[in-house]
Amino acid sequence: MTGVSLLDVEDLRVRFQRKGQPATTAVDGVSFSVDAGEVVGLVGESGCGKSVTSLAVMGLLPRRGTSISGSVRFDGTDLLALSPSELARRRGRDLAMVFQDPMTSLNPVLTLGRQLTEVLRAHTDLDRAAAKKEAVELLGRVGIPDPRRRAGEFPHQLSGGMRQRVLIAIALACSPRLIIADEPTTALDVTIQAQVLDLLTTLVRESGTAMVLITHDLGVVAGTCDRVNVLYAGRVVESAPRGELFAAPRHRYTQGLLAAVPRVDAPEGTPLHPVRGSVNDRLAWEVGCAFAPRCAHADAACRVPDIALSGPRPEHTARCVHPAGTPLEVA
Amino acid sequence: MLTLVVRRLALLVLVLFGLSLLLFAWVRALPGDPARALLGEKATPAGIAAVNERYGFDQPVWQQYLTYLGQIVRGDFGASINTGEPVVTTFFERFPATIELSLAALVLAIVLGIPLGYLAARRRGGWLDNAVVGGSLLGVVVPVFFLAVLLKYLLAIQLGLFPTSGRQDARIDATHVTNFYVLDGLLTREWDASWDALVHLVLPAIALGSIPLAIIVRITRASVLDVLSDDHVRTAEAKGLSRAVISRRHVLRNALLPVSTTLGLQAGALLSGAVLTETVFSINGIGSYLFDAVTQLDYPVLQGFILFIAVVYALVNLVVDISYGVIDPRVRVS
Numbered sequence: 001m002t003g004v005s006l007l008d009v010e011d012l013r014v015r016f017q018r019k020g021q022p023a024t025t026a027v028d029g030v031s032f033s034v035d036a037g038e039v040v041g042l043v044g045e046s047g048c049g050k051s052v053t054s055l056a057v058m059g060l061l062p063r064r065g066t067s068i069s070g071s072v073r074f075d076g077t078d079l080l081a082l083s084p085s086e087l088a089r090r091r092g093r094d095l096a097m098v099f100q101d102p103m104t105s106l107n108p109v110l111t112l113g114r115q116l117t118e119v120l121r122a123h124t125d126l127d128r129a130a131a132k133k134e135a136v137e138l139l140g141r142v143g144i145p146d147p148r149r150r151a152g153e154f155p156h157q158l159s160g161g162m163r164q165r166v167l168i169a170i171a172l173a174c175s176p177r178l179i180i181a182d183e184p185t186t187a188l189d190v191t192i193q194a195q196v197l198d199l200l201t202t203l204v205r206e207s208g209t210a211m212v213l214i215t216h217d218l219g220v221v222a223g224t225c226d227r228v229n230v231l232y233a234g235r236v237v238e239s240a241p242r243g244e245l246f247a248a249p250r251h252r253y254t255q256g257l258l259a260a261v262p263r264v265d266a267p268e269g270t271p272l273h274p275v276r277g278s279v280n281d282r283l284a285w286e287v288g289c290a291f292a293p294r295c296a297h298a299d300a301a302c303r304v305p306d307i308a309l310s311g312p313r314p315e316h317t318a319r320c321v322h323p324a325g326t327p328l329e330v331a
Numbered sequence: 332m333l334t335l336v337v338r339r340l341a342l343l344v345l346v347l348f349g350l351s352l353l354l355f356a357w358v359r360a361l362p363g364d365p366a367r368a369l370l371g372e373k374a375t376p377a378g379i380a381a382v383n384e385r386y387g388f389d390q391p392v393w394q395q396y397l398t399y400l401g402q403i404v405r406g407d408f409g410a411s412i413n414t415g416e417p418v419v420t421t422f423f424e425r426f427p428a429t430i431e432l433s434l435a436a437l438v439l440a441i442v443l444g445i446p447l448g449y450l451a452a453r454r455r456g457g458w459l460d461n462a463v464v465g466g467s468l469l470g471v472v473v474p475v476f477f478l479a480v481l482l483k484y485l486l487a488i489q490l491g492l493f494p495t496s497g498r499q500d501a502r503i504d505a506t507h508v509t510n511f512y513v514l515d516g517l518l519t520r521e522w523d524a525s526w527d528a529l530v531h532l533v534l535p536a537i538a539l540g541s542i543p544l545a546i547i548v549r550i551t552r553a554s555v556l557d558v559l560s561d562d563h564v565r566t567a568e569a570k571g572l573s574r575a576v577i578s579r580r581h582v583l584r585n586a587l588l589p590v591s592t593t594l595g596l597q598a599g600a601l602l603s604g605a606v607l608t609e610t611v612f613s614i615n616g617i618g619s620y621l622f623d624a625v626t627q628l629d630y631p632v633l634q635g636f637i638l639f640i641a642v643v644y645a646l647v648n649l650v651v652d653i654s655y656g657v658i659d660p661r662v663r664v665s
Contacts, residue, residue, distance in 0.1 A: 060568055085573075092571030099569075104562040107581055109588075109659055118580070119570040154660040170570065 005033035005073075006210050007057070007095075007178055012070035014049075014056050019065075026052040028234030028285055029070070034178065034210050039201065041221040041242075042214045043257070044231035047279040050214045051100075053231070054180045056080075057212075058097050059087045074178070093123040096171035098200070100183040102163035106155040112139070112166050113151030116173060123174045138169040143199060161192035168200055172207070179204060182214045197224065218261055222246060230254045233282045233290035239309065240316040250311060250318035253291045289321065297322045332656065336649065343645050350641055351403065351634070355396050358633050365628040369412055386412065386630075399634070408638075409631035413623070418635035421620065426639070427510035428498060429616035432608065433601040435532045436540035440597070444544045445590065448551025449583060455556065463548055470545030475604050479538035479611035487534060496613035499528045539608045543597040550593050554586040561585070588659050595651035599644045 014027040027049040034040045042050050055061045057072050059079060072079045074095060079087060091097075099105040106115060116135035120126050126134060132151070139147035142165040155163055164184065171179050184200060185193040201224045204211045213225055221228050221242065228245045230238040230253065238251040249255045256275040263270075277294040284290070288303035295302070302321050311317040366382035367374055383389045387398060402409065408418040451463040487495040499505060499512050505524035508515050513532070516525025558564065559582060567581040606618030613619075617636055624632040656662045 058569055060565055088568075088571045088573065090571065091569055097569040099562060099566060101562055105566045107563040107567070107585065108661060109585055110580070111660075118572060118576070122570065122572050122576070156661050167566070170566070 006036045006038075006075060007034040007212070008071075008073040009033065009053070009057065010071045010073070012053060012056060012072060013068065014052050014061065015067045017065050017067065025234060027056065030231065030234065030236055031070075032229045032236055032239065034212055036177065037208045037210055038227065039204065039211045039213060039225050041225035041228040042212060042231055043216065043218060043221055043228055045216055045257075045275075045279060048231040049234040050216075050231055051182055054097070054182050054212065054214055058091060058095065058180060059084070060097075089123075092119050092176070093174045094176055095178040095180065096174070096176040098164070098167050098171045098179060098181040098184045101187045102160050102167055103187065105167055106163055108155055111152055111154055112158070115166070116151070116170055119170055119173050134173075135169075138173055139166065141203070142166070142169040142172075144169075159192075160188055161196055164188060164192075164196050165199065168196075168203065172203060172209070175207060176209060178210045178212070180212045180214070183216070184213075185220065186215070186217070193220075218246075218257060230257070233279065233285070235285060235290070235319065236309065237291065237320070238318040240318075244316050248316075248324075250316065250323040251291075251320045252295045252297050252322070252324065254318070255324050256294075289319070332653070335656075336653070339645075339649050339652070343642070343649075346645065347638060347641065351400065351638060352396070354634050354637055355392075355399065358628075358630050359392060361625075361628060363628050365412060365630060368626075368628045382412075403638075408635035411624075411632050412629045413627050413632075418631050421632070422617065422636060422639055424510060425615055425617045425620050428512075428614055429602065429605050429609065429618060431498075431511050431513060431528075432532065432535050432539060432605055432614060432616060433598070435536035436601055437543060437594070437597065439536050439540040440543040440547050441594075444547030445551050445583075445587070448548040448590075449555050449578075449586070451548070452552045452555035452559065453578075460552075463552065467545035467548045470541045470548075473541065475538055475542065476607040476611060478541055479535070479608050482534045482538055483611060493534050494531050498531050498614055499524065500531075503527055535608045535612045535614060538611070539601060539604055542604065543601065546593060546597065547590060550590050551586065554589045555582060558582050558586045584658065588655065591651055591655055591658060595648040598647040598651075602640055602644065 010031050012027055012030045013025065015023045015025050017023040030049065030053050032040065032042070042053065044050050052061070056068055057079065059082070061068065068080060070080070074090070079090070082090070106112070113132060113135050116138055117128070117131040120131040120134055121128075124131075136147045136151050139150055144150050144162060144165055150158070155166075158166065164187075168184075171181075181200060185197050188196060197220060200211075203209075213220065215221060225242050227239070227241050229236045230245075230251065232253050238245070238249065238254045240250075245254065246258065249258055253275070256273075259273040260275055262272055275294060281293040282290040283292055283303075285307075286305050288305065289295070289298065289307055292298040292302040299322075304321065307319050307321060309317040309319050311323075364379075365386070365388065366379040369382060370378050380389075387395055390398075399409075406419075410417045411421065414421075447463050451460040454460055483495060487493045494500065503521075503524050505512065505516060505521055505528075506519045508518050512528035513525050516522060516528060563585075564577065564581050567577045572581075605616055606622060608614070609616040609618035610622065617640070620632070621636050623629070624636065
């Protein structure tokens with residue numbers, strides 16, 4: 001990319017090796033970038049490598065049995081080359097993360113206030129009292145009613161939505177420049193999802209923080225992201241500005257995903273259009289397009305090793321031999 | 332919290348009532364005749380009748396029980412048939428020795444067990460982990476009395492590193508205030524007495540502490556492994572906290588919950604396990620006294636001592652439950 005991006009992930013590969021078992025490649029050469037203040041979506045179905053990508057960027061994968069290659073440049077520094085303690089100093093301060101399950105992501109035996117102040121105290125010069133004050137303020141900012149009282153409460157005294165707000169407050173506490181949100185609304189009630197997503201995007205936009213939003217839900221992407229990267233089998237298969245992706249998807253997988261979204265206004269009895277097969281029916285990228293076994297348009301031409309991302313414009317590229325040319329052509 | 336304590340104490344009274352009934356029946360179901368045991372081989376029928384009358388053994392059992400119940404409500408637990416000493420007095424003379432030994436064993440088990448279990452979990456599959464898992468198996472399997480005899484033979488008799496028996500060297504003319512010898516030395520500033528009592532405790536504490544140590548190590552290890560895979564630990568890592576803070580605040584603290592539960596159970600095991608250790612090391616605790624009481628069918632001593640032990644056991648568990656609430660806020664609310 002241009003080299004001025006805030007986050008630049010290049011050819012990231014993550015392999016898990018367990019004793020006595022063949023290695024699994026979870027991420028197979030993912031590249032994407034995030035500019036300062038930009039909200040970028042990483043979309044894909046279960047098992048495509050979204051979460052592993054985010055954990056690799058944060059340096060949160062278990063070291064044993066994991067091999068990571070490629071580069072993750074944050075503001076010019078390769079995070080993969082940092083020592084664990086150098087990386088720890090950056091986590092929470094420069095880049096923060098919001099996790100999927102608010103029910104289990106908070107420590108059940110510490111007060112909410114404590115869980116906020118500890119991140120403030122780790123990365124700023126605030127003393128105990130100032131950190132406490134700031135924690136209450138943060139809780140207020142994420143919409144927790146009566147934040148002063150809540151700061152003294154424990155996670156089990158809050159609902160899932162409230163807990164996710166607290167986790168958002170923790171992520172935002174030290175005004176990081178990048179937030180990675182891994183399925184931040186998936187575990188929440190549908191009625192709460194929109195609220196929490198709204199809150200997250202509003203706060204991120206207000207503070208000018210960049211965000212990587214990881215989701216399997218195209219609806220979430222539609223309302224929030226500037227740019228979208230679609231992942232399949234550990235690689236980005238399409239990258240486009242949000243509007244273009246929805247109006248004119250080029251990769252057949254993206255197209256399939258969009259067609260699979262059920263429409264409320266469709267007449268009763270309209271059949272659903274799932275993407276056939278599962279992520280497990282795939283080719284190795286070294287052999288051909290990994291999506292080919294599930295694709296209606298696949299032919300012998302798709303069996304070429306390492307198909308490159310290409311497209312008429314650099315902003316909108318797809319890793320496809322037979323890209324869709326016309327908008328909304330249903331596969 | 333206060334209601335919890337009050338409710339538990341009320342429950343304790345009920346438990347003690349039931350226990351006293353069971354004990355009374357059980358003690359009388361023991362084979363043998365207390366009067367015969369007291370008077371020995373040459374007992375005359377007249378002598379036996381006299382003893383039976385004196386202790387009320389000639390009355391119906393239910394009446395004996397009611398009399399006994401009436402006495403203990405007034406705090407009178409009777410006197411030993413053997414020695415004539417009041418049960419309460421003997422108990423408070425001897426109980427400190429047992430408590431001191433049990434505490435030493437428990438402290439040893441906690442101080443070694445929690446860090447070892449934690450390190451084993453952190454280095455899962457490493458040499459330390461294998462050693463700890465193997466060692467703890469050995470600790471549970473080896474009988475306390477065997478370990479006690481082995482320690483005494485090797486370290487005390489052969490190598491002379493530790494005293495072979497007793498609680499304190501007789502040549503030290505120590506003043507005893509509470510009958511906790513280590514504490515007494517500190518209170519009276521007789522440091523040498525305190526130190527000597529401590530040295531006397533080492534081998535018995537290792538012998539008695541081996542089983543709780545093994546159990547604490549295993550539970551800590553399993554519990555830490557469990558917590559390490561929890562989502563909240565990953566959150567703590569994502570916050571950029573130092574490894575030390577994560578270990579202490581987010582892993583160990585959460586992992587101690589199941590460990591604290593076992594501690595209460597271990598307290599009971601320690602009190603009963605103390606009998607064997609006290610016998611091997613000739614410590615005048617309740618263990619050896621209770622042993623004599625069983626062989627002599629000393630009803631008042633048996634009943635009184637076991638009731639006291641039950642009270643202590645229940646109180647220890649109450650303390651454990653309260654501490655559980657301190658560590659885990661979820662317990663506190665419900």
